[in-house]
Amino acid sequence: MATGTQIRTFYEGVWHDEDVRVMRAADHGSWLGTTVFDGARFVNGRAPDLEKHLARVNESASALMITPTVSTADMLGMVRDGLRAYSSEDAVYIRPMYWALHGDEVGIVPRANETGFAICLEAIPMAPPSASTTLCTTRFRRPVQEDNVVNAKAGCLYPNNARMLKEARSKGFGNALVADVMGNVAETATANVFMTRDGEVFTPIANGTFLSGITRARHIANFAQDGIKVHETVLTFADFKAADEVFITGNMSKITPVTAFEDRQYQVGPMTKRAREMYWDWAASQPL
Numbered sequence: 001m002a003t004g005t006q007i008r009t010f011y012e013g014v015w016h017d018e019d020v021r022v023m024r025a026a027d028h029g030s031w032l033g034t035t036v037f038d039g040a041r042f043v044n045g046r047a048p049d050l051e052k053h054l055a056r057v058n059e060s061a062s063a064l065m066i067t068p069t070v071s072t073a074d075m076l077g078m079v080r081d082g083l084r085a086y087s088s089e090d091a092v093y094i095r096p097m098y099w100a101l102h103g104d105e106v107g108i109v110p111r112a113n114e115t116g117f118a119i120c121l122e123a124i125p126m127a128p129p130s131a132s133t134t135l136c137t138t139r140f141r142r143p144v145q146e147d148n149v150v151n152a153k154a155g156c157l158y159p160n161n162a163r164m165l166k167e168a169r170s171k172g173f174g175n176a177l178v179a180d181v182m183g184n185v186a187e188t189a190t191a192n193v194f195m196t197r198d199g200e201v202f203t204p205i206a207n208g209t210f211l212s213g214i215t216r217a218r219h220i221a222n223f224a225q226d227g228i229k230v231h232e233t234v235l236t237f238a239d240f241k242a243a244d245e246v247f248i249t250g251n252m253s254k255i256t257p258v259t260a261f262e263d264r265q266y267q268v269g270p271m272t273k274r275a276r277e278m279y280w281d282w283a284a285s286q287p288l
Contacts, residue, residue: 004093004122008082011118015082022118029099033156034110036060037097039251040079043126045088048283051076052214053251054096056153061098063152067113068098075119080288082121093124093252127253129276132268133174134260135188135246137237138164141179142186142209150209164189175248177240177261180209185235191250192216193258195243196271200229202239215249215279222278228271245269254279 002019009020029035038060040053054075058068070078079094086092096119100110140163143150148157168176168189177193180186187193187210194203194216201223206212223230240246246258246266255276257268 002122004124006086006090006092006121006123008085008121009118010078010082010120015085017085019120020118022116023099027099027101027116028103028107028110029101029116032100032103032108033154034064034066034100035097035155036064036066036099036152037095037155038153040094041126041251041254042083042086042090042092042094042121042288044284045288046283046286047079047083047094047288048279048286049214049218050079050094050288053094054079056214057096057098060152060154061115063149064100064154065110066098066100067110067115069113069115070096070117078119079121082119083288086121086123090123091126093122095120095122124252127256131253132257132259133248135175135177135240135258136168136171136173136262138167138176138178138189140164140167140176141181144181145208150211153211161189173260173262177237179237180207183236185237185240186210188248191248191252191256193246193248194219194275195235195240196245196269197239197243199271200231201271202231202233202235202243204235205232213250215251215254218282219249219255219275219279222275222282226274226278228274240264245272247272247275249275 007019009016011020038053038057040050055072061068099116101114102111164176176189192213220230241264248256257272
């Protein structure tokens with residue numbers, strides 16, 4: 001089932017104005033989950049950090065032993081061509097995807113240079129500025145690279161996120177604040193996380209247990225340019241309980257304020273508002 005509307009699919013060299021079936025029953029990605037994707041946004045006629053997202057899907061493919069077959073430059077041209085069907089008022093989710101077609105002699109390792117590729121464009125509205133979420137803890141944790149491909153944006157990682165979300169919703173919260181294997185805060189079930197205290201910004205250090213996001217990096221750069229100190233450091237659940245503000249960042253919504261972490265309540269404060277303002281000011285200056 002699609003998430004958005006006005007779906008376009010680039011497959012086998014052609015744009016199609018529909019949700020095209022692209023995988024076969026015996027494809028390696030169908031039965032062993034060797035799939036990767038990335039997500040960028042087209043908003044107000046701009047696609048912030050688009051090239052970085054396209055480059056990352058190639059990096060994710062390599063991490064999953066899938067041979068990337070399309071250069072970032074070629075992918076950029078394909079996406080720009082596909083976006084011509086939308087107006088500047090449309091908010092579009094841009095999703096390039098790879099999957100392995102065949103396995104080795106025992107079927108497990110993806111066979112080199114045998115790769116499926118597609119791009120899906122979907123009109124998905126941006127969340128309104130008033131949107132926010134709430135957090136709780138979860139019994140599920142982020143894995144480490146020794147036991148999972150946390151250095152890739154891989155479809156096979158998302159069942160873990162889904163069970164985190166399901167647990168959080170069963171408790172009456174919108175999302176989960178998730179620990180790494182050491183018990184320190186890593187991120188949420190769906191996005192990277194920031195907190196503020198005494199006019200400074202803190203975010204969990206990228207320790208290899210979660211994907212350090214492109215949007216996360218953009219917010220850090222914006223804060224630094226604005227003269228606001230950002231600490232990438234080890235953070236505990238107690239640190240978040242003591243925070244002045246909390247917000248989460250990811251490509252889908254860019255920035256979402258957090259109004260509660262279990263019994264701790266937060267206001268949508270000046271640092272969160274400033275982060276949103278800086279992001280969209282920067283995005284408006286970027287080319288398609």
